[in-house]
Amino acid sequence: MIRNPILPGFNPDPSICRVGDDYYIATSTFEWYPGVQIHHSRDLVNWTLVSRPLNRAALLDMRGNPDSCGIWAPCLSHADGRFWLVYTDVKRHDGSFKDAPNYITTCETIDGAWSDPWFVCNHGFDPSLFHDEDGTKYFMVLQWNHRGAGTGGNPKHASFDGILLQEWTPEDGLKGPMRKIYDGTDRGLTEGPHIFKRDGWYYLTVAEGGTGYDHAVTMARSRDIWGPYETHPQKHLISTRDAPDHPIQRTGHGQYVETPDGRGYHTFLMGRPIAGPDGSGRFCTLGRETGIERVVWRDGWLWLEDGGMLPRTTLPGPTDLEPAPPASSETDFAGPDLPPEFQWLRTPDSDRIFRLDNGLVLIGRESPGSWFEQALVARRQEHHAYSAETTVTFDPLTYQQNAGLTTYYNRFKFHALLVTQDPDVGRALVIMSCPGKYPEAGVEMIGAPVPIGDGAVELRVDVDHAAQQFFWRQGVDWIPIGPTLDATAISDEAARGAHGSFTGAFVGMMAFDISGLGREARFGRFSYNPKLSR
Helix, strand or coil: CEECCCECCCCCCCEEEEECCEEEEEECCECEECECEEEEECCCCCCEEEECCECCCCCCCCCCCCCCCEEEEEEEEEECCEEEEEEEEECCCCCCCCCCCEEEEEECCCCCCCCCCEEEECCCCCCEEEECCCCCEEEEEEEECCCCCCCCCCCCCCCEEEEEEEEEECCCEEEEEEEEEECCCCCCCCEEEEEEEECCEEEEEEEECCCCCCCEEEEEEECCCCCCCEEEEEEEEEECCCCCCCCCEEEECCCEEECCCCCEEEEEEEECCECCCCCCCCECCCCCEEEEEEEEEECCEEEECCCCCCCCCEECCCCCCCCCCCCCEEECCCCCCCCCCEEEECCCCHHHCEEECCCEEEECECCCCCCCCCEEEEEECCCCEEEEEEEEECCCCCCCEEEEEEEEEECCEEEEEEEEEECCCEEEEEEEEEECCCCCCCCEEEEEEEECCCCCEEEEEEEECCEEEEEEECCCCCEEEEEEEEHHHCCCCCCCCCCCCCCCCEEEEEEEECCCCCCEEEEEEEEEEECCCC
16 A cells, blocks of 8 residues: 655655656755755655755755745656756745746766756746657746736736746757746646646646645646646646645645556645644644655546545555555764765755764854854654654853754744853753744743753653653753743744745754854764654
């Protein structure tokens, strides 16, 4: 059986392709570096992270990118014996404008060194590349409209001014006319285009309704790639907007794939909301995840196998394999590279913020609010209940130097247990929290500093749905520190709502030194332990 999500934790905007018996899914990474996650499977059930291709400055440099900018909605394809990756590096989110340069890179192998990119255009975001049967390549992208209400082709959301199509070649770039081929439906917010061809029809799938609870996969078709496109008889292939009690929510933005024997599946992004500490609200602490559903052909259109628009939590896969159970992970950072589950923020110049030297050494740089150089190495939260532990050795000289364990979403949504130097008590532990107070992004110091002895200190966090508790020890027993914190502050919906934040909860290690002296902290181990089935 396939169990949704197939990629738990922050893995949105899934673009899927098959090469022989191998399936690959590329997902958005936003401000986390290296850019784009690519997972591999041979059964659509179990998936392994195999590549983050945007791993050098020539391909990606996000220093200065605001929160929830960076890599939006990549498209992965295979043609001419090569993989092709199209991506946007969004430089501005708020306001009327989007600065969104689009690029294409290619590689013969999924985990090789990808080519320096071709710049394509800056019309909008969510680019896609379609390889037609005659070898012609077509580039698609959303057209962004800054002119306001009453302009553009979609009457509901003027900013999302339809899907553009133009021929593209590696030698000449964009060539020939650029045309708008689809304005979208009355759901609006039309984005994320993908085209595939079957039985002489060009099928266009788009995401609509935004990435919140109105999200949907919409489908259209045409005999000519340039249109006109007629919309699906029920408009949307997948949507949970009208089923608020369904365990899967926020469904949209995916892509069609066929198995070698012709069975159809469609990916989609999804959320699994939980209630807040008081039992109210819907909060996706795991961010937007990747799901998949079986689809069938009827009267020249795709339909969900079970009918309707609601994806299932479990469904038959192409084999009789079962999903692997959730597993704990632990590292002592002894290898030459970071374990693959870890990422950092924005910068391609990682040597400035960390190194591996008999452990993970973080070099204290700018504050947790910085968009440039932040020494934070973390992994995704993939389960609603888990614990994480680390051991840190750090000798701060001032309260401006801090290092420790954090649950982190962005600059205004995080909790952290930190070793610092307090003027009154000496070396101490403090809890620093920024529980979603946008736009102020001010931190709260939770409780009084707790003095600790010299040497290494172990730090732990337990998360159980909406509740979070920190612990520490320098001996045998774990000691709780501070109150129970609100874990839903580390979620898409906290502060700005589902349309304002696009990543997910991380847990990891941070160090900052706003004195500018680059004080270093050494982390000897890190473990992540799921407590409940996902």
